[in-house]
Structure formats: C-alpha cells, structure tokens
Amino acid sequence: MKDTYDVLIIGGGFAGATTAWHLSGKGLRILLIDSKPWNRIGDKPCGDAVSKDHFDSLGMPYPEGNQLEQKIEGIKLYSPDEKTEWTVKGEGFEINAPAYNQRILREAESRGVEIMDMTTAMKPIVEDSKVTGAFLFNRRNNSQVEVRAKVVVEATGYSMSFRSKLPLQFPVTEPLDDRDTDIAYREVAYTKDEIEDSAYLKIFVNQHTSPGGYWWYFPKGKNKVNIGLGIQGGMGYPSIQTFYEKYLPQYGQDVDRSNLIVKGGALVPTRRPITTLTWNGIVVVGDSAFTVNPVHGGGKGSAMISGFCASRAILNAFEVGKFDGDTLWEANICYNERYGAKQASLELFRRFLQKLSDDDINYGMKKKIIREDDLLEASSYGDLQLSAADKAIRILSGLGRPSLLFKLKVVAEYMKKIKDQYRNYPINYQGLEKWRSGIYGIMSDFDKSLSN
Ligand SMILES: Cc1cc2nc3c(=O)[nH]c(=O)nc-3n(C[C@H](O)[C@H](O)[C@H](O)COP(=O)(O)OP(=O)(O)OC[C@H]3O[C@@H](n4cnc5c(N)ncnc54)[C@H](O)[C@@H]3O)c2cc1C
Structure with a gap:
C-alpha cells in the first residue's frame, strides 16, 4: 500500500503528540504513527513531574481529571x-503521563490528524539528499505501507530509531556519548x-x-x-x-x-541539544533531539517546546512551499531561544556537579556556597550569577574549600560563554560548522579547567 501526506510524525510520545497538536486544524494532511497500541502510548518509565510553566508558555491545556495525580x-x-x-x-504537576499524552493525541485527532497505532517506521525513504518518507509496518493488519511526506518528524525518543538509519552525512544523525x-x-x-x-x-x-x-x-x-x-x-x-x-x-x-x-x-x-534539529525534509524533536534538561533529567516540558518549535517551522515551510533544511531551520532558532541555550549551559553545570564529592556537596549546601536562589536561577535560565554583594560572604564561607569556590567561578564563566555562543546560533546551515567548532572549543577548555 502507498499513501502521501503533508507531514508524517514518527512517535506519539510527548514530543510527537505536541507537534501533532500544534499542527492540527491548519489544513495539512498529517499521519502520526506509534509502535505501541493506543492504550500504551505515553506509557514509559518517567518521574512524571512537569513544571506548570511549560503548559503556560506553550498554550497547552493543564492536566485534569485522571491525567493529574498531584x-x-x-x-x-x-x-x-x-x-x-x-x-x-x-508550581507543577505530577501527572498520569499516558492519560495526558493520549488526551493530546485525541485532541489532535479530533482536528484531523490521522493516528495509526501498532505501526513502526522500519526504514527511511531518502531521495536527492532529502528525507521523503518511510516504509512502515502495521502490526494490526500485518501490512506494509510506503508513506511519502513533505516533512517527516522524528519523535522516536531515546531510541532514535528513525534518524539512526539515515545516511551518516546528514547532520541529524549525530550520535550520543x-x-x-x-x-x-x-x-x-x-x-x-x-x-x-x-x-x-x-x-x-x-x-x-x-x-x-x-x-x-x-x-x-x-x-x-x-x-x-x-x-x-x-x-x-x-x-x-x-x-x-x-x-x-x-x-x-x-x-x-x-x-x-x-x-x-x-x-x-543529558547534554546540549542535537546540533541541528532540521535537515532536508526532516525535523527531530524530543529525546531523539537530546532536548532533556541535563541537570534534573526532566524532558517532557522541553519535548513539548521542541514539538511547538517544529510545528512553527513546518507551518512556515508550507507557507513558502519549500521543505529543505534551511527553510525548516526556524525550528533551531525557536528551540535554542526558548530552551537550547539554557540547556547547553546546564550541560556544563551537570559536568561540574557530577565531579563533586559528597563532602563537597554537603559543605557547599550547608555553607550556602551555592544557594537555593542560584539553583533556581540556573535551572530556570541557565545562569549561575554570583553577585558582587554575595561574593564576600561566599569567600568567607568558602575558605574551607577554596578550590570549590574557584571552580564554581570558572563554571559560572563558562556557562555564560556557551550561552552566548548559543545566542549567536547561525541563521542557516552554512554557518553551522564554524559555530560548532566554537562550541567544541568552549567544551574542551571547560573540561581542561575543571580537571586542573
Ligand atoms: C526513569 C525516568 C524518569 C524521568 N522522569 C522525568 C520527569 O519526572 N519529568 C520529565 O519531564 N521527564 C522525565 N524523564 C524524561 C522523559 O520521560 C522524556 O524526556 C520524555 O518522555 C521524552 O518524550 P519523547 O516524546 O521524546 O519520547 P518517548 O516518550 O520515548 O516517545 C517516543 C515514542 O516513539 C515511539 N517509537 C519509537 N520508535 C518508533 C518507530 N520506529 N516507529 C514508530 N514509533 C516509534 C515509541 O513507541 C514511543 O511512544 C524521565 C525519564 C526516565 C527514563
């Protein structure tokens, strides 16, 4: 069987469902598939905690009824x-993730998105250096389907099961250490x-x-x-x-x-986002695009942000009638502005935290070398700003651990550096290589100064 859609979304977890939700009702023919049966979509190991801010900033409905547990x-x-x-x-919600996830899918479906459960994307279709569809296998009726689409959204979660089968020269195949x-x-x-x-x-x-x-x-x-x-x-x-x-x-x-x-x-x-979420005919979202917060590991809210940004870029691409990586590029700009820059700075913070000993953490928390406000600021904005007024107090309390205090200062500087680099994210693919080597430079200098 063969079929043609405007958009094919592979994966119906938080990232794929949000993309479908934001794209629905806009006159596009959309197919979303998931390997799982309907009643298990969204059912994955998770802490299920999501900050309220994410729903507010994206205009998504709050979980309610059986979707909200606390x-x-x-x-x-x-x-x-x-x-x-x-x-x-x-403020936030402890959710029943499958119930909320399936609600979002049902809403998208009621606005015209077609959803095929128990259907797996087996292999990408690539023509002229462009993703143009996928070969699917539907386990409900044991049938193979060849689907062509102008844009494919890869939302396969940590498995990266679709993009990992693309030609390696496509930048969206970036692997994970x-x-x-x-x-x-x-x-x-x-x-x-x-x-x-x-x-x-x-x-x-x-x-x-x-x-x-x-x-x-x-x-x-x-x-x-x-x-x-x-x-x-x-x-x-x-x-x-x-x-x-x-x-x-x-x-x-x-x-x-x-x-x-x-x-x-x-x-x-638990790293910065994939270097580019887009390439010709494809946008990558959610865990597959490494959109998780590197410090606390929460990824549902940021999966939703990436889905929102993907939908904006896709709608724009349909307006201009072009589906190449540069036209879809807006997804990168949108995601990095809303979350990616902060995420990159939090990757450095994560690397620092993982090297601390329990003694250092006990000391740092007790003496407030890092404080609640710092953590809140860092997790909300990716900034670790050690204000001048605080410095004297911190220096006094940090006297017992001068190296800890020194390292904290270095970490704050590098967090700012990498965030600034993300603020200068290139406006199209042509600038990516140079920008990326800037990021590698910052990361490698950071690692060296941490190990000193
Ligand atoms: C133990 C644990 C605790 C966590 N705690 C939290 C937390 O408290 N708060 C929080 O915000 N985040 C938490 N996270 C992270 C969060 O669960 C993920 O970041 C988020 O669910 C990712 O959503 P996603 O849509 O990208 O991927 P997924 O939810 O993994 O969805 C991917 C979907 O794609 C489908 N799929 C895969 N390959 C194919 C294919 N080839 N064809 C068709 N379908 C396919 C899968 O069936 C799946 O439904 C936790 C993660 C773990 C592991």
Whole structure:
C-alpha cells in the first residue's frame, strides 16, 4: 500500500503528540504513527513531574481529571548527609503521563490528524539528499505501507530509531556519548502510611547511592509514590537495579512493594541539544533531539517546546512551499531561544556537579556556597550569577574549600560563554560548522579547567 501526506510524525510520545497538536486544524494532511497500541502510548518509565510553566508558555491545556495525580508546589532538595534541606518553590504537576499524552493525541485527532497505532517506521525513504518518507509496518493488519511526506518528524525518543538509519552525512544523525546519558529506573507503588507534604517533590543528591545522578521521591497523591534514581551512563557502575535494591530502604521506607503499580527503567540524554534539529525534509524533536534538561533529567516540558518549535517551522515551510533544511531551520532558532541555550549551559553545570564529592556537596549546601536562589536561577535560565554583594560572604564561607569556590567561578564563566555562543546560533546551515567548532572549543577548555 502507498499513501502521501503533508507531514508524517514518527512517535506519539510527548514530543510527537505536541507537534501533532500544534499542527492540527491548519489544513495539512498529517499521519502520526506509534509502535505501541493506543492504550500504551505515553506509557514509559518517567518521574512524571512537569513544571506548570511549560503548559503556560506553550498554550497547552493543564492536566485534569485522571491525567493529574498531584499538584506540586515545590521541591525539597537534600544534601548527601541529609543534614541540609532546601526548599525551592515552583508550581507543577505530577501527572498520569499516558492519560495526558493520549488526551493530546485525541485532541489532535479530533482536528484531523490521522493516528495509526501498532505501526513502526522500519526504514527511511531518502531521495536527492532529502528525507521523503518511510516504509512502515502495521502490526494490526500485518501490512506494509510506503508513506511519502513533505516533512517527516522524528519523535522516536531515546531510541532514535528513525534518524539512526539515515545516511551518516546528514547532520541529524549525530550520535550520543554514553557519558552524556543517565540510566534511570523507577517504581510506582502505594505507600504504607499517608505521605506528609505530598505537594513537594523530594530529591536526594548522593554520589554514593546514585553516582552522577540522584534519588527522587515524587508523591502521586497521599498514598502513592513514584520513586527511583538515575546514575550517569558510560561510567562502568554496577547495574541500576543493584543501586535500587540496595538503597531503597534508605529513601523509600514507606513504599509497599507488595502493592506495586508499575516498574521500569530507561535512558535519558543529558547534554546540549542535537546540533541541528532540521535537515532536508526532516525535523527531530524530543529525546531523539537530546532536548532533556541535563541537570534534573526532566524532558517532557522541553519535548513539548521542541514539538511547538517544529510545528512553527513546518507551518512556515508550507507557507513558502519549500521543505529543505534551511527553510525548516526556524525550528533551531525557536528551540535554542526558548530552551537550547539554557540547556547547553546546564550541560556544563551537570559536568561540574557530577565531579563533586559528597563532602563537597554537603559543605557547599550547608555553607550556602551555592544557594537555593542560584539553583533556581540556573535551572530556570541557565545562569549561575554570583553577585558582587554575595561574593564576600561566599569567600568567607568558602575558605574551607577554596578550590570549590574557584571552580564554581570558572563554571559560572563558562556557562555564560556557551550561552552566548548559543545566542549567536547561525541563521542557516552554512554557518553551522564554524559555530560548532566554537562550541567544541568552549567544551574542551571547560573540561581542561575543571580537571586542573
Ligand atoms: C526513569 C525516568 C524518569 C524521568 N522522569 C522525568 C520527569 O519526572 N519529568 C520529565 O519531564 N521527564 C522525565 N524523564 C524524561 C522523559 O520521560 C522524556 O524526556 C520524555 O518522555 C521524552 O518524550 P519523547 O516524546 O521524546 O519520547 P518517548 O516518550 O520515548 O516517545 C517516543 C515514542 O516513539 C515511539 N517509537 C519509537 N520508535 C518508533 C518507530 N520506529 N516507529 C514508530 N514509533 C516509534 C515509541 O513507541 C514511543 O511512544 C524521565 C525519564 C526516565 C527514563
């Protein structure tokens, strides 16, 4: 069977669903496919916490009814010795991800998007250096379908299962270094007791129990919790399961594992975004485009941003009637302005944090060398601004660890540098190579100064 669409979206997770939602109702013929059956789309291992800001800034509906499990008022962050507790205020939602994801898909469908579940993109169609479609396999009726589209949206999540089959000279095939990943695992279970402060997410930083990552305890109401951990990939650590079994009693005393609802793990990219989200006939979004926040590993909100930016670029491409990489380029500009620049600076912050010892973190949090406000500022804007007024206090409190204070200053400088470089993201593909070597230069100087 053969068919032709304006847009083919491969993957119906948060990124693909948001792209479809923003593109729907605009007169385009759109097909979205997902390998999973309808009732499992959006069902993937996740902490399920999403900041309210993302919904507000993109005009997306808030989760409601069975899509919303807990309104969040902030995060409590614990030092490795758990002697320091910081509270960072910020509204958000602990969601039922499949329910919300499927709602967005249903809304897109009601505005004309065709959705084919249990359908996998097996192979790209590439002609004249351009992506022009895909060969699909539909498991519902065991049929092969050849779909042509003016634009293909690759939203296959961490698997990158479509773009990884493109010719390697296409810049959107950029691979991922294992050390720029987080291996994460979580269980959702009922609790033995009622959860106190269920409106607060809890995060436990500890290099011993979750090297290069953290443990989380995210309430889903008064008697249900999403609990899990992430550790840095590519480091040769023992399996994530080993950590989970060993340290669960420390972080989840009240978890009733005989009342388990779901369990599972997956990988999360924790770096700056892919160098370009677009190439001829294709836009990459979500985890496949490495859009996750490198510090906290939250990727649903930024997947939504990338979907929004992809839809803007695609609508623009249909207005001018051209679908090459440069016409779709607007997706890069939009994403980097809204999130990518901050994300790149947070990659450097992440690299710094992963090198700290528990002693350093205990000391830094206790003495407020880094403070709640700094963290909030860094996670909201990617800036680590150490103001002049604060400096004296920090220098005094940092006297016990002068190297820590010095490194923090270096980190802040490089975070600014890389953010500035992202602000100068090229206006088309021609400028990309030069810009990219600028980024490599900053990254390599940064790594050298951290190891000094
Ligand atoms: C344990 C864990 C905890 C996390 N916690 C949080 C959190 O608390 N908050 C947060 O915001 N983020 C969190 N994240 C990250 C977040 O889950 C992801 O960033 C986000 O869900 C990515 O969405 P996506 O649409 O890009 O990819 P996915 O949700 O992975 O969707 C990809 C879809 O593509 C489909 N697909 C793949 N290949 C094909 C193909 N060839 N053909 C057809 N379909 C295909 C898949 O079936 C899937 O439905 C966590 C991740 C993990 C692993």
